[in-house]
Structure formats: C-alpha cells, structure tokens
Amino acid sequence: MTQTTSILIKDPIIIADEVHRNSILVVDNKIEEISSKLNDNDAEVVIDAHDKIAMPGLVNTHTHVAMTLLRGVGDDQALQTWLNDYIWPREANLTDELVYAGSRLAMVEMIKTGTTMFNDMYFYMQQTAKAVEEAGIRATLGYGMIDLFDDEKRKQELKNAKELIKSSHNTADGRIKVAITPHAPNTCSAELIQESVKLASDNNLKLHIHVSETQDEVDLIKNEHGMTPFKYLDTLGALSEDTIAAHGVWTTPDEIKLLSERGVTVSHNPSSNMKLASGIAPVADYLENGVNTTIGTDGVSSNNNLDMFSEMKLTALMQKVNTLNPEVLKTRQTFNMATVNGAKALGVNTGELKEGKLADIVLVDTNVAHMVPLIDPLSNIVYAALGSDVNTLICDGKILLKDKQLTTLNEQEIIDEARSAALQL
Ligand SMILES: [Zn+2]
Incomplete structure (x- = not known):
C-alpha cells in the first residue's frame, strides 16, 4: 500500500458542479483543497494531470x-x-x-x-x-x-x-x-x-x-x-x-x-x-x-x-x-x-469532487483519439470514454492505480489464479 499522506493533482479538468480546470490537494483520506493557488511544495506526491479529466470514482x-x-x-x-x-x-x-x-x-x-x-x-x-x-x-x-x-x-x-x-x-x-x-x-x-x-x-x-x-x-x-x-x-x-x-x-x-x-x-x-x-x-x-x-x-x-x-x-x-x-x-x-x-x-461521504469529501478520485486520459476534441468533457465521459481510459485511481486518499499500473495488487498473479479457479466451477 502506498503510504502517501498528501497528493497534489495538478491542473486536471475537474468534473464538479461545474467543469473547470484547477488543482486538487488530497491530505490523508480527504479532498483538502481545490484551487489554482496550489503548488508542488504543498504535497509529498505530485501528479501532473494537465491532459487528464478528474472525476469522482x-x-x-x-x-x-x-x-x-x-x-x-x-x-x-x-x-x-x-x-x-x-x-x-x-x-x-x-x-x-x-x-x-x-x-x-x-x-x-x-x-x-x-x-x-x-x-x-x-x-x-x-x-x-x-x-x-x-x-x-x-x-x-x-x-x-x-x-x-x-x-x-x-x-x-x-x-x-x-x-x-x-x-x-x-x-x-x-x-x-x-x-x-x-x-x-x-x-x-x-x-x-x-x-x-x-x-x-x-x-x-x-x-x-x-x-x-x-x-x-x-x-x-x-x-x-x-x-x-x-x-x-x-x-x-x-x-x-x-x-x-x-x-x-x-x-x-x-x-x-x-x-x-x-x-x-x-x-x-x-x-x-x-x-x-x-x-x-x-x-x-x-x-x-x-x-x-x-x-x-x-x-x-x-x-x-x-x-x-x-x-x-x-x-x-x-x-x-x-x-x-x-x-x-x-x-x-x-x-x-x-x-x-x-x-x-x-451513505458514504463521497461521489463528488468537493473540499471535505473523501478522496475517491479517478483521472481519465484525454490524449486518445476517441476523447478528441474535448468540447464538453462531461459528454466525453458519459458517451465516449472507455473504462480502459482510466489512468490513475485514488481511493480513501491512497493511489491504487498509477499510469495504469496497480499499486496494491499483483495483476498477473491474480489473473492466473482466477483462470485456474474458474476451471473448478
Ligand atoms: Zn443481482
């Protein structure tokens, strides 16, 4: 498990009540701040997300x-x-x-x-x-x-x-x-x-x-x-x-x-x-x-x-x-x-990118053909995006997926085990 306690997600397009470009600071397991004034010194881990859409998990x-x-x-x-x-x-x-x-x-x-x-x-x-x-x-x-x-x-x-x-x-x-x-x-x-x-x-x-x-x-x-x-x-x-x-x-x-x-x-x-x-x-x-x-x-x-x-x-x-x-x-x-x-x-305090909410955040790639152009980011998320466009996933303030790589699980081992388990049913 990644032991990060603060993460700065820099410059993504954020799907909140309005769609806007801003930075998100995660401290412990919460969204601490969403603003344009955040900089690299504010967090232990910085994720450059200028070509990503940030949305709630x-x-x-x-x-x-x-x-x-x-x-x-x-x-x-x-x-x-x-x-x-x-x-x-x-x-x-x-x-x-x-x-x-x-x-x-x-x-x-x-x-x-x-x-x-x-x-x-x-x-x-x-x-x-x-x-x-x-x-x-x-x-x-x-x-x-x-x-x-x-x-x-x-x-x-x-x-x-x-x-x-x-x-x-x-x-x-x-x-x-x-x-x-x-x-x-x-x-x-x-x-x-x-x-x-x-x-x-x-x-x-x-x-x-x-x-x-x-x-x-x-x-x-x-x-x-x-x-x-x-x-x-x-x-x-x-x-x-x-x-x-x-x-x-x-x-x-x-x-x-x-x-x-x-x-x-x-x-x-x-x-x-x-x-x-x-x-x-x-x-x-x-x-x-x-x-x-x-x-x-x-x-x-x-x-x-x-x-x-x-x-x-x-x-x-x-x-x-x-x-x-x-x-x-x-x-x-x-x-x-x-x-x-x-x-x-x-009944969980999540589902929205707002200050004070639990940090359950997904970053979606926009630099792929089917996400271009980004006339309406929300529309691209609902109608154009595929699950495989998810680049990074944070849950409860922990990074579980980074650049499409799992941080807590051994993907190949799990796939191999599931393949043989299915044969027993
Ligand atoms: Zn059912």
Whole structure:
C-alpha cells in the first residue's frame, strides 16, 4: 500500500458542479483543497494531470463480484433457465478459495475501469471482504439470504448474516460496511424479510434486495399476495431511505410514487436487464419523480464485465430510445447516477469532487483519439470514454492505480489464479 499522506493533482479538468480546470490537494483520506493557488511544495506526491479529466470514482450499486469466474457461462438464456441450468449448479461448487479468487479478479477489473466503491450480495463474503481490504477500495457487502420459505434455512441464513456483521462491518479503516441482503421477495419468506428489516435497523445498516426484475416475479407475487412487489415489501416495512432495490424493471406508476415517498434507492442494471431480456426499467420516470436512482453492473455472467463507463452510456441510450425522447437523461443526470447518487444510497461521504469529501478520485486520459476534441468533457465521459481510459485511481486518499499500473495488487498473479479457479466451477 502506498503510504502517501498528501497528493497534489495538478491542473486536471475537474468534473464538479461545474467543469473547470484547477488543482486538487488530497491530505490523508480527504479532498483538502481545490484551487489554482496550489503548488508542488504543498504535497509529498505530485501528479501532473494537465491532459487528464478528474472525476469522482464510479459507484457500482449492484453486483456479485465473485461471479467474475462465471464470465461467459450461460449466455443467451432466460433468467430462470440461466439460474437453474447454468449458474446454480456451478455456484454449488463454490468455496472460500474460489470466491476469494473471483473477488480479487473483480478488484483488478474495477480499479482499472474507475470504480472506487461497490455494493455486493453473495456468499462466502468474508473472502470478498479480504479482497477489498487488500485492494484498498470501498464496499458494502451483504450475505445473500435465500430461505425458499423453509424455517430451518431461514434461521441459518440470518445467523450467517449476523456473523458477517461481526466479522466485517466497519473494517479496513472503515472502507467496508455490511448490509443486510435478503435475495428477493420471491425467494425469501415474509418472515425472513421482516427479520432482515429489523436486523438492518437494529444495526443501522442498509437493506439491499432484488425487486421487480422480471414479469414472472411480478406475476408470482401478485398471485401469492394480491399486490405488486414493492407494495408487498412496503407491508413488511422494507421500504425506507436505507433500502437499495436492485432492478425495479416492472415498477408501476403508483409504486414509483411510493418509492419516492419512502426515499428508496433504485439500482438500475441496464446490461443485465437487456441481456436476460428482463425488460426496460422506467428510469426517466424515477428521476422525474425524485427517486434516488443509481447504476449497477449486476454479476459478470449477466453483463459480461464490470465497466461502469459502458453502463453509464447504456443507461442513457436505453431511456432515450424507450421514451422516443432524446431529451431524457441529460449527461449530468446520467453521470450523477453513477457517482453521487450511489454515494448517497450507500451513505458514504463521497461521489463528488468537493473540499471535505473523501478522496475517491479517478483521472481519465484525454490524449486518445476517441476523447478528441474535448468540447464538453462531461459528454466525453458519459458517451465516449472507455473504462480502459482510466489512468490513475485514488481511493480513501491512497493511489491504487498509477499510469495504469496497480499499486496494491499483483495483476498477473491474480489473473492466473482466477483462470485456474474458474476451471473448478
Ligand atoms: Zn443481482
């Protein structure tokens, strides 16, 4: 780990509330100052960034990072077939070692493509926590609980969730938070969801759950409970400012109003929703109604990568063609979904380049053909940039990527290990 305590990022184009050229001083883990008066003597490390764009680190609000090992498994299948025939049989072979290898591969991919924080739900989460701690990024981690309406299973799942709180909450200098993560309303009993809500509120934790992902799920919940999924969750007390609902594809106009009233965050996953043909989430309506809306990649096997730049672009394009209105999802709104809205959802003081915020900063190369000219830097970031344009990444005031080289992780070793781990699934 680089032991730098102060970093001067000299002269980048900064994407803040306005786009301007200035210098950024990082002291410890915070943005201390943004001004044109800073000079080389002000910091121990100076990064010349005159040909870079500085932006807040991207926030991936819904993923299952260890699924990197399942990249390319079960392409071109419907969600239920994909799960039953391809994903679940392989996941049955997971071990601590395999989840660690998959998580480490994801750390490499995320850091190299500009993600500084992610929100994850999966199994063997202590291994993902270990990978996060070593990599130096931020994460909210939850043990994915599925009881399939079985009493014994429910007790065991809650026990696992409690163990994760004990082992990992507020670890890695506070970079790791634990969330309570019942999988979905159609795979978890009402009791499990209610107990999850209580566990989250007793421990002041976020509640992260898949909701309204497919039409089948909505039909099932309607048949079973006589109401749509978000309304059903509301009867269980599961909708609050601490709730992050992944997908929200089939949400009704009434439910959108409810989400806005309750302060729920919706994590939109455009690649996954398109690849599994789940549908098109009403993101333009969410934003119109003041619902905090963010972006996630979902797991790699329904994406098939963790590149938040492509996810930003797809978010905007999908809404424009769906509404036949090119004016929806302005570049600023799309950018905010991938940054500050995600930080707000996870309750972390980051997602913006402002004095006093945590220093989670990405520097993007502009001296490449597809970033020229720079008429509107924000537009280039949302529509033209690729994850591979990320040159430098700082998280919590530490440099994790410098000139495209990882400082905390051995990239080749991690790639080799992941390649052999994938063969065991
Ligand atoms: Zn998911």
